[in-house]
Amino acid sequence: MATLSKPKFRWHIAVFLAPAVLVYTAVMIYPLFNTLRLSFFAEIDHERVWVGLRNFRTLFLDPVWSKQFWNALANNFWFFLIHMAVQNPIGIALAAILSSPRLRFAALYRSAIFVPTILSFVIVGFAWKLILSPIWGIAPGMLDAVGLKFLYQPWLGKQEYALTTLALVSVWQFVGIPMMLIYAALLSIPEEILEAGECDGITGLSAFWKIKLPLILPSIGIISILTFVGNFNAFDLIYAAQGALAGPDFSTDILGTFMYRTFFGFQLQLGDPHMGSAIASAMFAIILAGVCIYLFGIQRRLRHYQF
Amino acid sequence: MNKARRNPGTTIAAHGALVLYTLIALFPVFVILINSFKTRKAIFREPMALPNTESFSMIGYETVLKQGDFFLYFQNSMIVTVVSLFLVLLFGAMAAFALAEYRFRGNTLMGLYLALGIMIPIRIGTVAILEMMVATGLVNTLTALILVYTAQGLPLAVFILSAFMKGVSDDLKNAGRIDGLSEYMIFFRLVLPLVRPALATVAVFNMIPIWNDLWFPLILAPSEETKTLTLGSQVFIGQFVTDWNAVLSALSMAILPVMILYVFFSRQLIRGITSGAVK
Incomplete structure (x- = not known):
């Protein structure tokens, strides 16, 4: 806390800053670095011993561990890709429709579409689990009604579909966020620009592609990085729907559930805080890399327009 | 989307898309809520029906509260x-x-x-x-x-x-x-x-x-x-x-x-x- 000390130490600045800085440092920054530090230790004979990079060697190279790690990482990337390919385009499309002028009931639609976002993962996970369940039969019943019953599968119970299904459930839950952010960006485009385009004969869809989309690219960048950080930090939905084992047969395991299992243990395996820290460190590196790519690679190249 | 001001077709399409997505967003919540007020039999027999005098039941809530x-x-x-x-x-x-x-x-x-x-x-x-x-x-x-x-x-x-x-x-x-x-x-x-x-x-x-x-x-x-x-x-x-x-x-x-x-x-x-x- 550097304060100007020459004329007179201004105590009030320190007083204003102290509570936030103390809580933030003690509960967030210090544990973060402590976790990174713990990943270089292991417990041997009830004592914490420095083992250097051994945990990471185990994580990346040991056949049992590395299989789980790469599986979780690959699943996590797939989870993220589905969000980028489904959630964000739907969000943008909904925002574009909502922002059309003089649309009636716009506020009503907006509020209704945002409802899933406010629900907890526990509710969302179980609600979809029940709806997709072959026992209850809502999903097969609805497919039957439109003559597509043959398409039905117990999606959450099949290895090849479970992860994609959960990713789509998560998309359903969070589509409101990109929708709102893009909606705000679209509203801030000045009317004159659109009218100028109209004079040149650019209206409707081509106005969206040629004028609006380039102008909202920075917002699309923000929702992409928010999605990235959120996805590589996800845990709750998988845990609520499939449990800590992320079944069937780890096919829905992502880094969050993998770290939880490693840290806390499950069934016969004991929890291991040091391996848990190693996974947390790997997650930290991935998220940091993503944020850096965004800040230095993408955000700087995007053109920002000032109105 | 200035065309929407004049073209009723676009407006209808816009409302159609929004209504469809609103239904998708609210459907699971709706299903959970209506079925929580039904008897076990009714939940399975007609999951999409609203509770009526015959199928109405608060048994689930009683269990939860107990x-x-x-x-x-x-x-x-x-x-x-x-x-x-x-x-x-x-x-x-x-x-x-x-x-x-x-x-x-x-x-x-x-x-x-x-x-x-x-x-x-x-x-x-x-x-x-x-x-x-x-x-x-x-x-x-x-x-x-x-x-x-x-x-x-x-x-x-x-x-x-x-x-x-x-x-x-x-x-x-x-x-x-x-x-x-x-x-x-x-x-x-x-x-x-x-x-x-x-x-x-x-x-x-x-x-x-x-x-x-x-x-x-x-x-x-x-x-x-x-x-x-x-x-x-x-x-x-x-x-x-x-x-x-x-x-x-x-x-x-x-x-x-x-x-x-x-x-x-x-x-x-x-x-x-x-x-x-x-x-």
Whole structure:
């Protein structure tokens, strides 16, 4: 806390800053670095011993561990890709429709579409689990009604579909966020620009592609990085729907559930805080890399327009 | 989309798309709610039908109220959310004021330091947080959760609030100084009331993630007395997984408080997001 000390130490600045800085440092920054530090230790004979990079060697190279790690990482990337390919385009499309002028009931639609976002993962996970369940039969019943019953599968119970299904459930839950952010960006485009385009004969869809989309690219960048950080930090939905084992047969395991299992243990395996820290460190590196790519690679190249 | 003004076809298509998506968004909630009021037989025979006099039943709710301590869970969630929000707003506003109002060495650096946490999730530090809470005896207390959520909310709060506080007129503050108000009085009496809309935005942003969080209650406070509503419903549903009435009622009871809050605050929430506070 550097304060100007020459004329007179201004105590009030320190007083204003102290509570936030103390809580933030003690509960967030210090544990973060402590976790990174713990990943270089292991417990041997009830004592914490420095083992250097051994945990990471185990994580990346040991056949049992590395299989789980790469599986979780690959699943996590797939989870993220589905969000980028489904959630964000739907969000943008909904925002574009909502922002059309003089649309009636716009506020009503907006509020209704945002409802899933406010629900907890526990509710969302179980609600979809029940709806997709072959026992209850809502999903097969609805497919039957439109003559597509043959398409039905117990999606959450099949290895090849479970992860994609959960990713789509998560998309359903969070589509409101990109929708709102893009909606705000679209509203801030000045009317004159659109009218100028109209004079040149650019209206409707081509106005969206040629004028609006380039102008909202920075917002699309923000929702992409928010999605990235959120996805590589996800845990709750998988845990609520499939449990800590992320079944069937780890096919829905992502880094969050993998770290939880490693840290806390499950069934016969004991929890291991040091391996848990190693996974947390790997997650930290991935998220940091993503944020850096965004800040230095993408955000700087995007053109920002000032109105 | 100026064509929409003239072309009724486009307008109908727009409404069609929005209605369709609204149905997709609300359908699961609707199904859960209506079935929670039905008998077990009716749940399975006609899952899409509204409850009528014949199929109406509250048996699920009775099980939930008898078996689970949902009022305690609700109270815990309330305490954690309200106290964390209060601390985030108070500490966040104080720090934001210091950063926005005074020029001192290290100001920019401090701003960057506090902004780090916007992008780095606090969950990464869970292992060390748990160790710290065990060492200080805070494990299985609501205080542990409050501390974590306060730390988690501060970075964005400082970021948003300091942007707003830069807009508060200097003349007003200087007039206060000439009248002999201390810096603390200027903050609490003059600046804080003026940034109330921004405070509301920050509060609404933080409220939902805190209320819905499953990770930290599961790890830091899983004991029966400190379970939050989210964790409580997760555990309850896990135990009663074959009792469909109880599961559906528990889900409905977990949905209800959030929906009520949402009805009250949705305008604030949407205004907060669309005002560009997160840009």
